[in-house]
Amino acid sequence: MYIDLKELALREAAKMHYPLFYNFIIYNELLEKDENYSLTDFKKFNERLDCDIEYQQPSKLISKIINFNEID
Amino acid sequence: MISLEQHTDHYFYLYANCFVTRGFSRSTIIDVAHKNLYFIDNAYCDLISRFRVDKIGAVINSFEAQKDVTYFLEFLNFLQANNLGTFVQDITLFPAISLDWDHPSKVTNAIIDSRNINHDFEDILKQLDDLGCLDVQLRFYEKTEISYLESILELTAPTAITAVQMIIRYNALIDSMDYHRLVKKYPVLDLIIVYGSPENKFLEQHDDVREVFKKVLFTTQAVDSCASCGTINLRSMSIPDSVQGYAENVRHNSCLNRKVSVDENGDIKNCPSLPRSFGNVKDTPIARVLEDKDFIKAWNISKESITVCKDCEFRNICSDCRAYTSIPGDILSKPAKCTYDPYLANFA
Amino acid sequence: MEKSFLRINKNERSMSLQHIDLKKKELVVKRNGQTYNLLDFNAVLERRSGFTVQDLVNDSQVLEESLFHEETSYHKEHVLKEANELIDFIHYYIENTSVKVIGKYEHRKLNKLKVLYLATSLGLSVPETFVVSTKADLIRLTKEYCNNIITKAISDGVYLFTNLHGYYSYTERLTLDTITSKLSTSFFPSLIQKEVKKLYEVRSFYLEGAFYSMAIFSQSDKATQTDYRKQGKAKLASRMVPYQLPDATSALLTKLFQVLNLTTGSADFMVDEKGEHVFLEINPVGQFSMTSIPCNYQIEKIIAEKLSCI
Numbered sequence A: 001m002y003i004d005l006k007e008l009a010l011r012e013a014a015k016m017h018y019p020l021f022y023n024f025i026i027y028n029e030l031l032e033k034d035e036n037y038s039l040t041d042f043k044k045f046n047e048r049l050d051c052d053i054e055y056q057q058p059s060k061l062i063s064k065i066i067n068f069n070e071i072d
Numbered sequence B: 001m002i003s004l005e006q007h008t009d010h011y012f013y014l015y016a017n018c019f020v021t022r023g024f025s026r027s028t029i030i031d032v033a034h035k036n037l038y039f040i041d042n043a044y045c046d047l048i049s050r051f052r053v054d055k056i057g058a059v060i061n062s063f064e065a066q067k068d069v070t071y072f073l074e075f076l077n078f079l080q081a082n083n084l085g086t087f088v089q090d091i092t093l094f095p096a097i098s099l100d101w102d103h104p105s106k107v108t109n110a111i112i113d114s115r116n117i118n119h120d121f122e123d124i125l126k127q128l129d130d131l132g133c134l135d136v137q138l139r140f141y142e143k144t145e146i147s148y149l150e151s152i153l154e155l156t157a158p159t160a161i162t163a164v165q166m167i168i169r170y171n172a173l174i175d176s177m178d179y180h181r182l183v184k185k186y187p188v189l190d191l192i193i194v195y196g197s198p199e200n201k202f203l204e205q206h207d208d209v210r211e212v213f214k215k216v217l218f219t220t221q222a223v224d225s226c227a228s229c230g231t232i233n234l235r236s237m238s239i240p241d242s243v244q245g246y247a248e249n250v251r252h253n254s255c256l257n258r259k260v261s262v263d264e265n266g267d268i269k270n271c272p273s274l275p276r277s278f279g280n281v282k283d284t285p286i287a288r289v290l291e292d293k294d295f296i297k298a299w300n301i302s303k304e305s306i307t308v309c310k311d312c313e314f315r316n317i318c319s320d321c322r323a324y325t326s327i328p329g330d331i332l333s334k335p336a337k338c339t340y341d342p343y344l345a346n347f348a
Numbered sequence C: 001m002e003k004s005f006l007r008i009n010k011n012e013r014s015m016s017l018q019h020i021d022l023k024k025k026e027l028v029v030k031r032n033g034q035t036y037n038l039l040d041f042n043a044v045l046e047r048r049s050g051f052t053v054q055d056l057v058n059d060s061q062v063l064e065e066s067l068f069h070e071e072t073s074y075h076k077e078h079v080l081k082e083a084n085e086l087i088d089f090i091h092y093y094i095e096n097t098s099v100k101v102i103g104k105y106e107h108r109k110l111n112k113l114k115v116l117y118l119a120t121s122l123g124l125s126v127p128e129t130f131v132v133s134t135k136a137d138l139i140r141l142t143k144e145y146c147n148n149i150i151t152k153a154i155s156d157g158v159y160l161f162t163n164l165h166g167y168y169s170y171t172e173r174l175t176l177d178t179i180t181s182k183l184s185t186s187f188f189p190s191l192i193q194k195e196v197k198k199l200y201e202v203r204s205f206y207l208e209g210a211f212y213s214m215a216i217f218s219q220s221d222k223a224t225q226t227d228y229r230k231q232g233k234a235k236l237a238s239r240m241v242p243y244q245l246p247d248a249t250s251a252l253l254t255k256l257f258q259v260l261n262l263t264t265g266s267a268d269f270m271v272d273e274k275g276e277h278v279f280l281e282i283n284p285v286g287q288f289s290m291t292s293i294p295c296n297y298q299i300e301k302i303i304a305e306k307l308s309c310i
Ligand code: SF4
Pocket: B232, B303, B308, B309, B310, B312, B313, B314, B315, B318, B319, B320, B334, B335, B338, B339, B340, B341, B342
């Protein structure tokens, strides 16, 4: 995924009132929510663990009943 | 191009997350950080082991023939070009990565097989959740209705299960878009594979925000029972996403570690294809099965103890199979369905 | 090893303080319909803040309305001060009645300049550091250090998410070019440091006397040279590997943690071409997972064991 980062422009007159690093603030537009997926869809609050959990792909093959060599 | 003179007083540090596995006929370097695999000659594998002891200058001095120096230079160039290592002054500041593995969950993954019987999924999923199970694969050997799959997915709502995979039989009455809708509706549903389909087809949805792939796969492959499991080829190997994943593969059984299965009769097993049942899920709590030493034993069969596999350069990324072994009844023999011969370095 | 626990997250709106009773030793909160006496817990791990003003003030919107004549903000500041005093005590009370405490509330914030000063006085090597407010001074420093100076925040950089945008500030290199073309003649006093030409960065997580260190090699990509977090366009992820601090550095750093009274935190270094370890800062609420996961240190397990072994 490529994020388009832009530089935030400070007004000339404002520059003298800000620390130097304010001259280098960068920003990006946050991607709009896809109609099929929203960010919150990928996590949910879990009572037992008392925190948000994120849906994730399994970290390994669970079984090898499907031969992927035959698919592609 | 590296100039060796400049580095004679340096060590070459092969990054600690690039793991070398020596096989009978060749070796591999697995770069876990970038998910790459490289084959190298076993002679270079020996050379790498000297990197932690000898400075570049000392390695060069040990060569008798000038052509060895040239090969060495080429090898260093190859390592550096692929960002597998770098020159350092003090190698002792760069220790190896520990391959100790542990997980807060008592069970991390599960297989539940179904054929014509209705398991008490609510109870099974609740038990798995209490054990901290993250990934669940459901395999159905009979045709299933979408509404039935949906009712099972609803049961995962209160759990902390992070991925459900469904492997189901092709049903001509179900429109393929229905599976797609299911995948969309339930973010926990990671993958649906429809076997026995008229064609191989691949519906994919790509979400840019999280770089998540949601997949519905149709395969012509015929599946009748758990006996189809145990396929081993290059596609069933994967370089883990993390050092933890790699460590688990090295230290534990890559298929069965922290796994429980419920077979089509409700029997609790390490995997549905293994003969031994540790009780039926109807009357035996899964947590009790985990207390059985015999059940846990399979979790710790690492590749180092398996004949043939222990000489294979793929052993640390291979997903193994303990149910179908080349010598029936010998749990420490090579997987029967693996066609790779590490002594010849080819797939049959 | 299975223990019951309660996680108090910032902005967990459902939690509210019921009462505190110093005599009966009670600090009762209500959460999701359940009440807990937080003094019953015997181990606590603190990262950033647990309690926030929102947990005490039911409707913070009310504070936006003015209350006093001719004065619009006094009441708000006053009530927030009252709230912070109480929050301070809540954490102090829990910490003092627990058997095991990792991370303290009062340590959630460190002054970067104070820490740099202390580090130098203990003998750690630090980048040459200045606070300047005029272009003339900047130009002088640029010349003195051959165009190798950087600027960064004294406190925290900008890290802000609105509904539509994300804003960030990083460590920036200041060249003569940028200074003359982009900056004003005078400005808010800003932190300037001589840039360390790094071979690699080091992040050391400290926990009760032990270091879990990681080296970060990011040099291979230009975009990440000044600040490795800026990986926007970098193709390959930085190489993050286990690291062993040299004995001398580790001894001095231990001293620094002791002087600061910290039992945990994360220290950052740059290692230059000569192998010199240049100390940058300590993050007292350091994320340990970013060190633990790539290096397989299992720090989460070590912390869990420390919390439950009481
Ligand atoms: S020989 Fe063993 S380790 Fe090698 S590919 Fe086959 S099953 Fe895997």
